[in-house]
Amino acid sequence: MSAMELTDAKDVTLPSATTTAVAQAAADAATAVSGRTGALSVRNVEASYSGVAAVRVTNLDMAPRKITAIIGPSGCGKTTLIRTLNRMHEVTPGARVTGRVELDGHDLYGTNVDRVRVRRLIGMVFQRPNPFPTMSIFENVAAGVRLGGIKKTEPLADTVERSLRHAALWDEVKDRLKKRATSLSGGQQQRLCIARALAVDPRVLLMDEPCSALDPIATARIEDLMSRLKDDVTIVIVTHNMQQASRVSDSTAFFLMSDDGAGYLVEAGPTQQIFSAPRERLTEDYVSGRFG
Amino acid sequence: MMAAIPALGQQPVDDGTGALLLHRSGHERRRMLVNRVATITATLAATAVILALGIIILFVVVNGLPYVDEQFLTMDTENYNQGGALAAILGSLQMVPLATLIAAPIAILGGVYLAESRPGRMSGAVRMATETLAGLPSVVVGIFVFTILVAPTGKYTALAGSVALAVIMIPIVARSTEEIIRLVPASVREAALALGIPVWKTMLRVVVRTAMAGILAALMLAVARAAGETAPLILTTTGNQQVNVGNFLGSMDSLPTFIWLASGQPDDLLNGQAWAASLVLMVFVLITNIIVRGRTAGRRRAH
Numbered sequence: 001m002s003a004m005e006l007t008d009a010k011d012v013t014l015p016s017a018t019t020t021a022v023a024q025a026a027a028d029a030a031t032a033v034s035g036r037t038g039a040l041s042v043r044n045v046e047a048s049y050s051g052v053a054a055v056r057v058t059n060l061d062m063a064p065r066k067i068t069a070i071i072g073p074s075g076c077g078k079t080t081l082i083r084t085l086n087r088m089h090e091v092t093p094g095a096r097v098t099g100r101v102e103l104d105g106h107d108l109y110g111t112n113v114d115r116v117r118v119r120r121l122i123g124m125v126f127q128r129p130n131p132f133p134t135m136s137i138f139e140n141v142a143a144g145v146r147l148g149g150i151k152k153t154e155p156l157a158d159t160v161e162r163s164l165r166h167a168a169l170w171d172e173v174k175d176r177l178k179k180r181a182t183s184l185s186g187g188q189q190q191r192l193c194i195a196r197a198l199a200v201d202p203r204v205l206l207m208d209e210p211c212s213a214l215d216p217i218a219t220a221r222i223e224d225l226m227s228r229l230k231d232d233v234t235i236v237i238v239t240h241n242m243q244q245a246s247r248v249s250d251s252t253a254f255f256l257m258s259d260d261g262a263g264y265l266v267e268a269g270p271t272q273q274i275f276s277a278p279r280e281r282l283t284e285d286y287v288s289g290r291f292g
Numbered sequence: 293m294m295a296a297i298p299a300l301g302q303q304p305v306d307d308g309t310g311a312l313l314l315h316r317s318g319h320e321r322r323r324m325l326v327n328r329v330a331t332i333t334a335t336l337a338a339t340a341v342i343l344a345l346g347i348i349i350l351f352v353v354v355n356g357l358p359y360v361d362e363q364f365l366t367m368d369t370e371n372y373n374q375g376g377a378l379a380a381i382l383g384s385l386q387m388v389p390l391a392t393l394i395a396a397p398i399a400i401l402g403g404v405y406l407a408e409s410r411p412g413r414m415s416g417a418v419r420m421a422t423e424t425l426a427g428l429p430s431v432v433v434g435i436f437v438f439t440i441l442v443a444p445t446g447k448y449t450a451l452a453g454s455v456a457l458a459v460i461m462i463p464i465v466a467r468s469t470e471e472i473i474r475l476v477p478a479s480v481r482e483a484a485l486a487l488g489i490p491v492w493k494t495m496l497r498v499v500v501r502t503a504m505a506g507i508l509a510a511l512m513l514a515v516a517r518a519a520g521e522t523a524p525l526i527l528t529t530t531g532n533q534q535v536n537v538g539n540f541l542g543s544m545d546s547l548p549t550f551i552w553l554a555s556g557q558p559d560d561l562l563n564g565q566a567w568a569a570s571l572v573l574m575v576f577v578l579i580t581n582i583i584v585r586g587r588t589a590g591r592r593r594a595h
Contacts (some may be wrong), residue, residue: 088486093410120488130479134502144487147497193483200488 038203038234045099069245072255077263086122123197129189131181167195187218356571369533383544391457403469426463434524453529468510522548
């Protein structure tokens with residue numbers, strides 16, 4: 001990735017779109033094009049609302065094409081942190097971020113960095129499925145490409161199909177692409193939102209409690225999907241559900257609220273270690289269900 | 293004071309003999325009476341609303357329908373007492389759509405601005421302007437447009453009429469648009485921004501699109517209102533009783549001004565035709581409302 005990709009140039013072309021027909025043929029492997037790693041690191045970040053700090057992180061790395069789970073009790077700044085990773089935090093009036101968030105070595109908060117571009121490289125799935133209500137299934141998946149003005153060599157229909165297949169939704173919706181997205185079930189809507197995010201070829205997919213509004217079967221499908229998606233994208237998932245974190249993630253970061261109300265990182269490491277042999281006493285208490 | 297309020301579970305529930313107090317006492321009987329009186333009053337008031345509309349429709353249909361004939365629908369008003377309302381019907385059918393075309397983009401974008409801008413001096417000024425404009429008597433709008441478009445050229449024009457109607461439509465649509473856009477869930481906006489869609493496209497192609505059904509409904513209400521406006525048209529475009537199709541720099545007749553002129557003549561045919569024109573105008577408004585209701589209901593069902 002070149003530094004240019006984040007800054008504001010006239011023509012928006014994502015890496016996989018610039019690749020030739022050779023890479024097109026192996027569309028599913030296209031995201032593995034060299035240089036597309038998707039490593040995120042957080043350095044001395046403080047995110048605040050109207051001057052009140054909500055979360056502070058000195059050092060946190062999220063390995064490329066792995067699943068990192070962010071866990072912790074309510075109010076510990078998990079959601080705030082994940083929203084700083086694709087510059088969605090600052091959408092809230094009065095919200096500010098200081099420090100560095102690096103994607104493959106490039107600071108997302110650097111001067112001249114365009115946040116719209118950041119969001120194209122780092123997609124997001126929200127707590128409640130939020131498909132565009134007046135758009136069809138097809139239009140929902142196509143929205144990022146169409147409205148983002150992204151130029152792709154492949155036909156839009158192919159992008160939509162590939163994204164829906166990726167999100168394990170294609171077989172269920174291929175005969176009704178023109179139907180409203182809101183006609184789908186909650187679990188299907190959430191997978192549609194994942195397909196929509198994948199359609200712009202992000203390097204990282206942020207998931208903010210993506211299963212909290214879903215039933216256990218739909219949750220299982222999303223978890224299954226995540227473990228397949230990590231071949232292509234780095235996944236960062238915020239979850240309240242510790243079983244979910246231990247099932248799906250490769251590494252886990254545990255957050256707590258400090259005395260001044262801001263969340264802080266207690267411990268981060270391989271998921272197995274965090275759940276079986278945490279270094280910190282607080283972590284052990286939390287993962288064993290003693291509080292929170 | 294505190295002691296006067298019995299704690300939960302402390303209200304008397306038996307009469308001391310162990311029998312539960314479930315029967316109506318004087319207090320409960322009074323409550324039921326008040327209840328019944330309130331229900332009846334509200335129902336009567338609601339009936340009065342329907343009755344008012346019903347009587348108007350009845351009068352217009354009874355008095356107007358006999359005059360909706362070939363002469364009324366196919367002739368212009370050129371010869372006194374021997375014409376019809378064709379010029380007026382076609383005039384309204386041209387000036388109102390043109391007014392809508394002028395008003396819609398300004399009003400919708402203005403509404404978007406009001407909904408999206410953070411509270412500040414500019415948005416406060418815009419909001420006050422729309423509110424004042426909405427409360428302005430339509431005759432004042434007519435005088436204003438007369439002063440800027442008719443007086444300098446010395447000509448009544450359909451264009452001036454449309455502009456006057458547009459000025460009346462803009463605040464109605466802008467304020468409704470603002471309210472409807474505020475109702476679009478924040479999650480829709482967030483979804484679009486998180487996809488890397490620029491802010492302006494998020495607004496115009498996602499948020500406004502989501503609110504479109506409601507905006508169209510507001511637009512149609514404004515159309516209905518504009519279609520019935522008389523004063524601004526008297527001041528900007530009356531005078532032509534011949535059919536004028538397409539020449540917006542000439543004057544046009546319109547249904548409201550036709551009603552106004554014909555109803556004031558000492559002539560039975562013209563008075564009847566005024567009723568007939570009222571009927572046509574009412575049907576126009578009714579049709580627009582039905583179309584909008586059909587469209588918005590369809591959208592709501594799809595959700």
